[in-house]
Amino acid sequence: MNRMLVLQSDFGLSDGAVSAMYGVALSVNPDLKVSNLTHDIPPYNVWEASYRLLQTISYWPEGTVFVSVVDPGVGSKRKSLIAKLNSNHLIITPDNGTLTHLSRLIGLKEVRELDEVRNRLPHSGESYTFHGRDIYAYTGARLASGEITFEEVGESLDPDLITQLPIQEARVEEQQALGSIDILDVRFGNIWTNIHRSLFTQLGIQYGDIIDVAIEDGTRQVYKNTMTFGRSFADTSVGKTVLYVNSIDHMAIGINQGSFAKAYEIGTGHNWKIAIVPTFGK
CATH class of the missing domain: 2.40.30.90 (Bacterial fluorinating enzyme like)
Incomplete structure (x- = not known):
């Protein structure tokens, strides 16, 4: 049974970037339900990406797969992650602090490093600046469609070691x-x-x-x-x-x-x- 795939980015809708992510996801499985969280995150604003996930996730069914691409470090040595929340939602995102609010307020059940070599769109060439299309949307669609499991995406990581943004406690x-x-x-x-x-x-x-x-x-x-x-x-x-x-x-x-x-x-x-x-x- 297909789970849903929800996309978030700082790409905006004025060009074809988001449409390309949709195309990749639906090429994996044309019956997959793909929705947008938002694509109006201010460019490079990881803090806002983190918060918008928290604002939204609890209203989606368990097992929904989220892809969040606000990635100023694309192409660098930063890791790509897939996290399973205590609420059983799944999030694919760079290791740059995007999981901060979810980690603090919902909790991470398990985190794995997304293997960017094995989980890559076939024939995507030598481009290393559009991981949202070539790695994240592709892997998210395969995961939501049941083509791969959470455990097959990559090696397990200690949730306490992922990048966290500073938060002032109320x-x-x-x-x-x-x-x-x-x-x-x-x-x-x-x-x-x-x-x-x-x-x-x-x-x-x-x-x-x-x-x-x-x-x-x-x-x-x-x-x-x-x-x-x-x-x-x-x-x-x-x-x-x-x-x-x-x-x-x-x-x-x-x-x-x-x-x-x-x-x-x-x-x-x-x-x-x-x-x-x-x-x-x-």
């Missing part, structure tokens, strides 16, 4: 929730933090309360103001800012019909720190 300290800005809700400019709702509720804040929010880029403060904690954007007027629980149960900030990220030039990653403080305790 915490509650001195009656404030501290964390980082993991990602943007790109189209609407909302910012998503790594502060889970269960951690935030330790502050005793209720819907409708006014809270203080401060954001730093390293040691530079870029935002400090008060806002309402609401269920949705409907709890504040147009143009006003609101703190809310996003679709993956983490704390997020947005502007009703506006872009918070654009308005205050907010970025993402472990250097972007946020502090949420209730005002009623002051």
Whole structure:
């Protein structure tokens, strides 16, 4: 029985790169179901590739095979990996930190090094700059179609030795929730933090309360103001800012019909720190 194949990359859709990956996958098995996670990852942004996998994977059936190709080190000595999560999803990706969020928040059951010599599209020539087509999509399709097994892809690796990106752990300290800005809700400019709702509720804040929010880029403060904690954007007027629980149960900030990220030039990653403080305790 065929499993599904889901593709992610920083290739965009303005040329034929993604179409070529589809073509390879369907040449392996024309009945294979191939879908896109996204191909709009900013070029070389491994952090965002890591987070988008976390955002999506739990909504797909067990056994789904994901191929994530954000690979600034293509053609170098970096390893190619295939990981089996505790959730029994499979991910093929370079060893460059793409598995960071999945490793931390879902867990890796087993990791193998993808043998790039044995698992390569036949007659793909001497090109070593398009592993997404020649190795990853090809191997992902063969795996999803049952032509090869997870164990046949390559030698087992210690999951603790794969590349990890630095992550700031969210915490509650001195009656404030501290964390980082993991990602943007790109189209609407909302910012998503790594502060889970269960951690935030330790502050005793209720819907409708006014809270203080401060954001730093390293040691530079870029935002400090008060806002309402609401269920949705409907709890504040147009143009006003609101703190809310996003679709993956983490704390997020947005502007009703506006872009918070654009308005205050907010970025993402472990250097972007946020502090949420209730005002009623002051």
